Amino acid sequence: MGAGNQQGRSDALGHYVAGFVDGEGSFHVAVQRNPSARWKWQVIPEFHVSQNDGNQHVLELIKQTLGCGYIKPNHRNSKDRTYVLVVRDRTDLATKVVPFFRAYELKTTKRADYERFGQVVEMMMEGQHLNPNGLREILKIAFQMNQAGARRRMSLDAILADLEPSETVRRTLTQVG
Amino acid sequence: MGAGNQQGRSDALGHYVAGFVDGEGSFHVAVQRNPSARWKWQVIPEFHVSQNDGNQHVLELIKQTLGCGYIKPNHRNSKDRTYVLVVRDRTDLATKVVPFFRAYELKTTKRADYERFGQVVEMMMEGQHLNPNGLREILKIAFQMNQAGARRRMSLDAILADLEPSETVRRTLTQVG
Numbered sequence: 393m394g395a396g397n398q399q400g401r402s403d404a405l406g407h408y409v410a411g412f413v414d415g416e417g418s419f420h421v422a423v424q425r426n427p428s429a430r431w432k433w434q435v436i437p438e439f440h441v442s443q444n445d446g447n448q449h450v451l452e453l454i455k456q457t458l459g460c461g462y463i464k465p466n467h468r469n470s471k472d473r474t475y476v477l478v479v480r481d482r483t484d485l486a487t488k489v490v491p492f493f494r495a496y497e498l499k500t501t502k503r504a505d506y507e508r509f510g511q512v513v514e515m516m517m518e519g520q521h522l523n524p525n526g527l528r529e530i531l532k533i534a535f536q537m538n539q540a541g542a543r544r545r546m547s548l549d550a551i552l553a554d555l556e557p558s559e560t561v562r563r564t565l566t567q568v569g
Numbered sequence: 570m571g572a573g574n575q576q577g578r579s580d581a582l583g584h585y586v587a588g589f590v591d592g593e594g595s596f597h598v599a600v601q602r603n604p605s606a607r608w609k610w611q612v613i614p615e616f617h618v619s620q621n622d623g624n625q626h627v628l629e630l631i632k633q634t635l636g637c638g639y640i641k642p643n644h645r646n647s648k649d650r651t652y653v654l655v656v657r658d659r660t661d662l663a664t665k666v667v668p669f670f671r672a673y674e675l676k677t678t679k680r681a682d683y684e685r686f687g688q689v690v691e692m693m694m695e696g697q698h699l700n701p702n703g704l705r706e707i708l709k710i711a712f713q714m715n716q717a718g719a720r721r722r723m724s725l726d727a728i729l730a731d732l733e734p735s736e737t738v739r740r741t742l743t744q745v746g
Binding site: 404 | 581583584585586590621623624626630673677678
């Protein structure tokens with residue numbers, strides 16, 4: 393197969409994956425309270441695609457096309473037979489997932505989530521989540537995603553009000569001061 | 570834009586649409602009792618893709634890429650804000666939809682539904698649904714689709730047992746005999 397054909401084949405797959413993910417994929421930033429995190433709250437960007445039993449080969453194809461991620465059963469209850477492709481590794485998100493969908497563009501309203509997701513990943517690669525101003529900014533962006541946080545358990549304001557230095561950070565601040 | 574670029578662009582769209590439809594599309598053969606149909610039962614192949622409010626532009630793009638179909642609100646209840654692209658025209662199905670997904674292949678288990686759908690459309694283009702043997706064959710194929718007819722209200726056997734010539738057919742048969 394010539395280089396041109398290979399490029400054509402990988403382009404075909406890229407566009408297919410963009411279409412599939414536009415329907416079935418999800419860009420999400422989980423927000424979790426974690427007492428050992430620097431500011432008690434942790435942000436975890438995650439890309440995933442789920443599919444019913446029998447279609448793991450398509451998740452495998454997407455995994456290969458993106459060059460990252462892992463597939464696991466998503467069996468939340470005994471009736472759930474779906475599988476999910478997950479990418480949580482921050483470097484993979486920054487160097488593979490985000491650039492991929494810049495090359496193969498999403499066309500639904502999911503694209504706005506992807507854009508915000510890309511911002512969050514970039515800010516975290518710069519370590520901005522480690523300082524309270526950066527973390528606040530990231531939380532605000534995260535809460536604009538996925539129908540403006542309609543499915544979140546806590547409000548943005550409640551989380552922002554709850555940000556506080558962990559024991560370790562407090563100790564360090566005391567030592568510095 | 571050169572012809573090569575145009576081809577590249579339309580190919581990109583084709584693969585995108587295949588990926589999107591593999592997740593969100595549906596190939597279905599409705600089976601309805603209709604006293605005025607030749608054998609009292611009617612088979613209606615339908616291709617559709619639905620999307621939530623805000624993504625009608627993607628349905629429009631798919632409609633343009635396929636070159637057929639129409640978009641309508643799919644508001645089955647007051648909460649339902651989805652829209653649906655529908656292709657029911659048999660000639661459009663035979664000359665546009667079925668060949669499209671031969672060129673831009675589906676990769677999920679939906680592909681098996683598509684293959685059966687293509688068979689049904691072809692048999693109907695040949696008029697096989699107009700004779701009882703052909704209609705029986707079509708019904709059998711239709712019942713293998715979409716999780717083997719799990720969501721059908723009547724069983725295949727019950728429908729096959731209920732096939733009978735309509736008034737018009739009976740009159741014609743009497744005249745011929």
